[in-house]
Amino acid sequence: MSLVLLAEFEREEALVNAVGQLGERDYRVIDAFTPYEVEGLGGLLGASPFRVRAAMLIGGLGAAALCWFVEWYSATLGFPFDSGSRPPNSWPVFPLFPFEFGVLMAGVFGFAAMLWSTGLPSLNHPFFDSPLSDRASQDRFLLAIDIPSTARARRTLERLLADMGAEAIEEAEL
């Protein structure tokens, strides 16, 4: 896990402008911790929801196809019945069950993919060691920046953060 500097901001604008400026001074911003989704910040930091979208699509369509096959197989080959002399392969009624189950499986696969791509559940995580972590879920905006190798660069970074309105700066491990 990498050593980072955690800077706590009180307002979202301060955080966003900090990320912008640090970006220009090509510091590496590892992650941000905000009480609600800050528009675009996630994408900026390189998170890609592709896995969730792919999982939902494949999971949903796959389950639907499986259900249609179960329906078709059971109605025509498994145990064909004369039910009101309707044809065994009554395809007009077949899509209903696959649609319902497909949507459910899309949701379930999506949930699994979300957990997988966010690494949850991670009940025990070094981030929780830092005292600032509690506020991230309530009203404070944290920024995690990679610590520069030399102590001098680190001091300039801390001074820069203080100028930008950082209320507290801690060292933490992520």
Next chain:
Amino acid sequence: MSAGTEISRRAALKLFAAGAAVSLAGCSRPYEEILPYVDMPEGMAAGEPEYYATALPLGGYARGVIVKAVEGRPIKIAGNPRHPASLGATDIFGEAEIMALYDPERSGTIRGPNSISGWSEFFAELLARTDKAKSGAAPLHILTSTVTSPTLLRQIAELSGQVPGTRWFAYDPAGGAAEGARLVPRLDKAKVIVSLDADPLGPGPMQVVLGRRFIDGRRSADQRMSRLYAVESIWTLTGANADHRLALPPAGIEAIAMEIAGRLGGGNAPPADLPGEARHFVEAMLADLKAAGQGALLLAGGSLSAAARKAVDDANRKAGAPVDRIEPPQGLPHPEALGDFLASLYGGKVENLLVLDCNPAYDAAPGKTFADRLEAVPFAVHAGCYDDETAGLCRWHLPLSHPLEAWSDLTSADGAVSIVQPLIRPLYETRSAHEVVALYAGQPTPSGHDIVRATWRQDETDEAFENWWRGTLVSGIVSGRAPKSSSLSPAASPAEALAPEDAARTPPKGGFTAVLRPDPTIYDGRFSNNAWLQECPKPLSKGTWTNVVSLAPVDAQALSVEDGDVVAVASVEGAVEGPARIDRGQAKGVVGLTLGYGRLRAGAIGTGLGYNARLLAPGSLGNVVAGVKVIRTGRRAPVPSTQMHFSLEGDLGKLLPEVTAGEALPGAGKPREPVPSLFGPGPAKDPYSWAMVIDTAACIGCNACVIACQSENNIAVVGPDEVANGRAMHWLRIDRYDLGDAAEPRHGFEPVPCMHCEKAPCEPVCPVEASVHDTEGLNVQVYNRCVGTRFCQSNCPYKVRRFNWFAYNSGQEYQDLGKEPMRARFNPDVTVRARGVMEKCTYCVQRISGARREAEKTDTPIPEGGVTTACQDACPTRAIQFGNLQDPASKVNRLRADRRHFTLLAELGTRPRTTYLARVRNPNPKLAGDSA
């Protein structure tokens, strides 16, 4: 249905607990035992049904039946085709004898003066009493209902010879006129039939054969269709099937009878004073009668006076009406009338009484006076199947065997004699009537079998007699031999058989006239404890489990009484209360009562239902009680009924179309041209496609098919509360609709079994394939797959399905129907349904499967008529035809091309396999004017 069917719920829970314990304990399921015979009776393959011909009494007269027994227990009654009084069909009372046989309430033990006793103790006291009787001190009195058994008549004659001074009295609880020659009208040969308050098609020993002949007279293509006029005061089955009906009080009918009898014979008779349209009706009827010549036939009912009946009989003779006169066999003793017995009982002259197989304390003279006098009789012995009202008053009660358990012989109403052979050894320590009378004659251990054989034994070799005996048992008809009549001339001179006294004929002094009729499903009270008959819907009111007081609409308005209000009917001697039923078409000033109810000691099923109509005139068997007051009590007791709506207003008329004789039903008979369909060809073709055609013109509404279906298919009895909840279980219902109009109300009957639609709406909606179509065209209901969502019944436009809301047959039975012998009535080929399962008419799939397996074994196709359904067998008028559509020569195919053929709700496109022939009416043109 599952293994737990024959144990009560509590036992099931115990078993469940035990089962759970065992399965927890490990290894495997508890074993089920299987028991072979010790010595297998020859010719008997286990599980193969056997059929025996015998006869069953109704009001004393026989109807020939064939009883199906499986592994020694009788389970189904069917008609004996060779017997002239059944012609292969049955009535509801015949079908329901199975329920009577296994009724747990039947008395099984002898009750002595103050404790349970045995036959030997009874015989000892009897010997003492008989010695006293022989010494002339206390003459023996025997009271029975109508007796037609040659053996019993012989025994009584011999007994009265042995014990001088013996007097025998007989009465018919249903109030029929027991005069000399029996008249059997040939309704098939008559062209114009006038029923004067007679009810040939109503309940009675002759219902089956009269119904068959009446419909044969209307169905035969060659001669002209017969026409039936009914002049009656309350609705009867004959009135419901009449082309024209006139409602008059009994006095009016009496007047018309005298007038018509007189004028038909050419003489002149004082014209009865009748209101306008009744006069027009009578004139038109008379013209029709005269035009019919030899085909005219008058039928006199029990409510007419002896003089009127004699006049009608003379008119019939003069007109050469087609009536068979059955002379009673010579040399047999004649019973004295009930009146004489009551006179001697009230006179205190009865010391030694035997009441044999009848219940006078209920159906002859109910009330305190008779009860006290009967209790005072020192040695009164009651022999009967039930420990009923009379048994309670007698010193001794002897349990009698059921007709299916005992040897006997009986004569049918049209004179045919048949031997009654037992299907099963008596379930309890019971004796047959013959054995009881033999006890009186001094034989200590009589055997019914030997007594009956003695009657028919002639001086011939044993071997010849044995062959004749076996031949008669197989055919069910005694032929070519007269019974051994009593060698001793009966001591008592045969009193002129009196019609029930006409004392009640005094002209009504205001108030209503009460007309008493035997109940269409309970008859005279003998069947009160029979659950099938109690739950059988009455043909016209569709009410069950009680009798009603029927009133004309105008009288009801006057008394401000509605359907279901309790009214009290009070005569000079007694009063009864019952729910009112407003019958349009009932004569004004007449109140209709039915017999058979108001039982006090019938058993768990029959006790406390309805009122006892005899209380109005205890002691008299007449069915008219004049000068009766009707009072509104303000209480309500709605009658549990299976059909609530009867009118066919607007375009509902297409449910039961009616054509006049000779016309065709528009759009009938044309074969269905193939409709283009999105769906491909149906499933693989099977050699059989079962179908049924029901002729609503031939259905007289007698319910025989309903009870036959209930007996064949183990259908449950649900009890009055559940019928009131609308949960009756009959698979086959007879819808009764109002045809005609307010001026001349008429009725139409339409039996509705399952339609077995080819495009069944109930099949695609069943989520678990419990309702599915098989390749033979049957809509199969798989009970073990059904989970009870009931979507099938919601989607059935004909509403033919029935649901087991409770375990009516397997754990939550009504009253005592779950007790031990009752379960023996079940047909082993049909699953007994569990709670929560849908069931419906299956076209008797067990019979089709049996025939199919037989065909598969012998590699021969099922012939036409090879499979008959239970309702088809039972129907007296052959209104139901069942057959294979793929056989072009089959009867169903011919009927489907008939010009009266129609399909119920054809516009829904369900393509039912059960189709109908329209109802036919043969109106008199002169009278047709006022009610097209």
Next chain:
Amino acid sequence: MTMAVGGAEIFPAGTARPGDDRRLTRVNTNEAVNVLVTGPLLDSERWRRWWIAFAVSAALTVIFFGSMIYLFVAGIGIFGNNSIVVWGYPIANYVWWIGIGNAGTLISSMLLLTHQRWRAAINRLAEAMTLMAVAIAGLMPIMHMGRPQYFYWLAPYPNTMGLWPQWRSALIWDFWAILSYLLFSIVFWYTGLIPDLATLRDRATTRAKRVVYGALALGWRNSARHWHIYQTYYRTMAALATPLVCSVHSIVGLDFAASLMPGWQETIFPPYFVVGAMYSGFGMVVVLCAAVRWGLRLEALITMRHFDIMAKVMLMAGTVMLISYATEWFSGWYSGRGVDRRFLGFEFAGTYSPLYWIMIFCNCIAVQAFWFRSVRRSLPAIILISVLINIGMWLERILIVWNTLSHHYVASMWRLFYPTLWDWLILFGSLGFFAFLYLLFVRFFPVVSMHEVRQLVREETAS
């Protein structure tokens, strides 16, 4: 009791503090949101009202399950159904409950996709309603079956009998509609809850609460990367929820429409049922919002503006219901079939017609009062009309069942339905059970979705 953390006064001037009798007019800081929503959950003494309601609902729940057990022991004969009107209260309860359930998803998904920001305060409240209503709706068909112990035969499970469900039956579609919709709602509701559980975890005071909320929050640490993936998933789920809910209630409509009985076989049934569901669902949401708002003093979050908008939606839905009924009448009359016209006659003038007119009043006429702003402003009026709507909608469902099954093709088999004690016990018992579950939800879970309200607060403070 004021919450002061880190010294900064969390409530700037002009905003009332919790417990203050003056209603909070505006919430303009995140902390205010946190305090309002998590406050009641974390300190457990201000729950007297909750305990009273909980006791009443627990009693009704005991009645509900007691009746259910007696039902399974004695058989469904204890209901008022008969062999002609074979369906009864359980089916009406089922359609009514799943209708109410559907509105929850409509609010949380349809309004999310149409950027109705105001929904943030009430969407979790509505989703919880969905969860519990659909769970109860799922129980009803099992109680209505003759042999409930074999309900699993409706599922395509491999068995030694070689038998499968019969896919043409609307009840199989129902089985999957309920199951999918219930599980989907659970996943959707739980996903929305994760960030708030993290907030609760961080604010929890006792060890037990921290562990429980911590475990349920799956270790959510508000990372921006996670937010981006989370929001994509959440919005896609909302997008899927809308067609799902429309299809679920269309299938419930097909229960009746996929038959050939007069009064059921109408093509308008599926859409008409979806609108009916939204309509009665909004009615229930209004009642729940008012109750929760009063109970937990969330006037600042669930404002009168919410009630005003919801009243407008109900007005629209009520009018659509009127149009649906009119279509039914017209198509029944216009078909010219005797059975349809007789059916309409029975509906209007038959034995059940008083109930029919009460239903028309509740569903179509009472709601017209919402045209007037004054009515939309008074909370008691809105609640009253919402309750009337729900009564009317239940009546509509029971009348759909009764009218058709009592008055159909074959005149001899026309018969009426008479409810029994057990019909009513199961109905009111199910209401009690719903309240019981809902009170548990309110007690242990944040009623308002804090992370969405925080976004709302940001927009208002930014503008």
Next chain:
Amino acid sequence: MAQIFHPRANTVAIAVLVSIPVVVVLVFVVNYQLHASSYTTGEGRFVDQPVPFSHKHHVGDLGLDCRYCHGGVDKVAFAGLPPTHTCMTCHSQLFTNAAMLAPVRQSLATGIPIRWNRVYRLPDYVYFDHSVHIRNGIGCTTCHGDMSEQPLTEKKTPLTMGWCLACHRHPGTHMRDEADIFDPHVPDPHNDPRKAVAMLRHYVVETANMTDCSVCHR
């Protein structure tokens, strides 16, 4: 705030989440296996009887024909069990005092039948007809296995609905000549398609309705 959970908690949480779908699938699999296993169907289970009657001895060694004791097998639905008299036809002469045969002698004396334990049991709602199978080419070994090898009667086949349906869908492969019907050594099925067609034509078997529900359920 300090860590709430121990590092192990992560793996536990993942395990719980993964176990939900696994359990759902497991339920289906275990349910099927349990119902198809011999525990439920009772396949291969020996049933002890009041008299340890050995088919191996009577059929295998002595060569008795099935119909000698089970007389109804080609006439009615119930195959029939030998009445005590049938046993006593031989055992009144042989092993007249064997202790093992005491119940048979006692049954003959008292007239109370011997209470055998049922080995092949079908639910009440299934109507199986022996005669129509025997008369259409289905031999005893098809369902009862080789009786000449069974010292104590054993349940050889599961008698589940699926098992019956397999035969009803392809009856030809299980049919044999008349001569082999009661021969205990003829294996089943013969899997010869040409013979299958020949058998169907020989016994004139109508296969259209073989999988109708009304064939076995009434």
